[in-house]
Amino acid sequence: MANPRLRFAPSPTGYLHVGGARTALYNWLYARGRGGTLILRIEDTDADRSKPELTAAILEGLEWLGLDWDEGPYYQSQRLGLYRARAAELEQQGSAYPCFCPPELLREKRERAEAERRPWKYDRTCRQLSVDERARRRGEGRPSALRFRVPESGQTTFNDLVFGRVELANTEIEDFVLLRSDGQPTYHLSVVTDDLDLRVTHVVRGADHLPNTPKQVLMYRALGAPEPVFAHLPLILGPDKQRLSKRHGATAVEAYRRQGILPEALINFLALLGWTPRGGREIISLEEMIAQFDLAAVSKSNAVFDPEKLAWMNSEYLRRMPLEKLLPRVQAELEAAGLWNPVLTAAEKKRLEDSIRLLQTRARSLNDFSGSGRAFFSDDFSYSSEAREKFWKEPQLAEWLTELSRRLMDIHPFGLEQTERCLRGLAEEKGIRAGVLINAARVALTGQAVAPGLFELMITLGQQRVARRLEKAATDLRQAITGPLNEVKGTP
RNA sequence: GGCGCUAUCGUCUAGGGGUUAGGACGUCAGAUUCUCAAUCUGAAAACCCGGGUUCGAUUCCCGGUAGCGCUACCA
Known part of the structure; x- marks a missing residue:
């Protein structure tokens, strides 16, 4: 594809975590390697859980990692009109219909089905309501959600760059909600609408979205719109093989920054979680990553995050880093520790540089400069x-x-x-x-x-x-x- | 429960119908000696199980098992 357009679309319901960072990185590498465009989109349609300060934290995390973007950030909360227009289009052409079932009733039905160990999907109560009946109910002011009319037979198939051919029987797909009764779009509506509107050609995201992709494919087809290429990334797990979460300690990119991890090291480490550069060398420059990276070469299985290997990689980067690059980072570290003297004589500057050079060969983290290396920067130790x-x-x-x-x-x-x-x-x-x-x-x-x-x-x-x-x-x-x-x- | 995806050393992975199954982190031992790191040398360590296809399966197919994911008017 000539000029691929990719997007990273975090939801500001949490900090930028390592999984999200790797997704951002793979998008970035692919875009940069193919003359593509990277779009940043904030998926904040869940008003209850989205927080502006989390958006800021995500942006900061990306900047710290050095992952820049070409367009955006777009905020879905500011694009509601677009989603409603798409919803109306789908409804007009018969691909979607209003559902008047009260959420409580649906919840009851679902719970009952679960208790009786029956599989549950929306029972399509409102699917065949007549035009008159719909008008009547609306006239009564009954709230309605908009649901997608999923074909009752057939298979939905798409080709995933990582997982290959993925197929799902349409009977397994329920008539999912596009528009909530309060007029807010759901995820499926807003992603598809935006990916279409922003002319996204490659959807690269976590494998947790794989099972939902057929729904989105159905929407593209109903709309007669060109489908993007999908690439789903295996998940990052904790040492207990459970999905990485707060229980496992540091998951936020910011936490690694505080631990004295260099962004270069974290990037390199993350790049290797699911992808191997040719030639077997594991410490590779960003340029090499960009040149070599390929979504088709991404592994299909989930990966356990290994903090030990990250620590090793960090020490490698620390050791190899030229002084002029390392100096400002050590300065920031010393400033934070209250060990930085802003006024230096030439001799003191030389001493500072020599100290850093001496310490960097055995440093594991930036924190070591202010920690075990304290005596090099202060008489108070x-x-x-x-x-x-x-x-x-x-x-x-x-x-x-x-x-x-x-x-x-x-x-x-x-x-x-x-x-x-x-x-x-x-x-x-x-x-x-x-x-x-x-x-x-x-x-x-x-x-x-x-x-x-x-x-x-x-x-x-x-x-x-x-x-x-x-x-x-x-x-x-x-x-x-x-x-x-x-x-x-x-x-x- | 239903559906889907996945399965190579402890971990990240390479590989692929015939290989001594390769590398990296970690681990262990030795060299070095000024502690530690680095470095060098060496070692232990893996194809989930069962069928099928085949002269031959770790590799291909099927089943099982396990793990993970999805199963919301979350994203």
Whole structure:
């Protein structure tokens, strides 16, 4: 097809969740790869459940992911006239009829059928009402919904790009409602109307819509309108194989953003949930995705969302990201944590950049910069208890660290080799393994048991700060030893 | 319940009438040593079950089972 037109049509009854994000992504990839147009449409015909702030959140989520659109957003709540016109057209040509059955009565019938374990479909009570009878009831002011007149026999078949040929006996399809008695359109009416009006050529959406598609196909045919190509996407499941929901923890795209996941990583991860690029490489650029993506290659089976793999992918992106791209993101992270200094000297800027470079090789998330990496951006950090227990065991450590601090102050230049020679020399003199000193110093400098290599870390932190922190650690160690004794003495 | 869809390692998947059934995440072991990550090497790990077609089925067909979806005057 020459210039495909696709749409992403979220309903603002919740935040943008990962399933919706993947649907948006697949639409976007297909459109971008084929010179197509992507339309954004907000399906807010359910006035009770739709909330404007949720629309805003969805838009923000899409923007954060970098998924832009060419037309819209259209709001279905502002296009009611269109739906009513389509409804009238269907009614005039006999493809739809008014139904006067009160909703309560229908509910009763349905419940009774369920209790008796009979399958229930609308019983078509109003299907063959005469013209006069309809006019009479309307004259009485009885409210009516508009129902689609489904053929009583035959099959409805369509070809789905993902699932292939799908067919359903028309006897399985009930006379569904197009227009509610309050004049509001239902989903089926509004999608078909809009997809027609917006000249949508490819309907790409979740597989939860697959069973309803025959109804829409019937509408296109009744209207004599060209049918779009359908592509239904398998669902994303939680680890228990249940449909992904709040119970599984983070489902909203926003939650991953807060967890320090990069949008690039989330996109890449989502792209792989149901689709495999040729060549087997899993970390691929957006350009490659666009070039390779094909709806026909999408998997038919549901996929379990694996947060572990996402975390891995995030660390890959973090590690590979060039500094100029990473810097603004780390800045945002540090700002949020109150660790950002807006005024930097050239030397401080260099130190900041070196710190980021050092941290990024082992970061799993953006949060690591303000979390375990805090000591690189602030003197106000604490020693993790795990680190102290693991590496601050030797009783003479305070003495050694003081000595190390002193000796390091005398080094010039303060370089990688010099600092290492200095520390190893001291270790040898004291008859201890260098590792003992290295690990203890790492805790003193970063507060962490896990951090970058010690000597790189020292260079990045700078001579003065290193000496100061070692000395402070020595002081803290001495206090930790004498402190409890004093307490004992002080207690009568 | 009815109808539909789906079924390859724990997870995401490649593959396809004859393969040592491939890769990735995760897991385990080893190398490295300065913690951790990275890296390298290695290992364990899968074709849901039963029939049929066929010289030969994981692959094709049918049935079963399981999972999911739909079954609203929600979307």
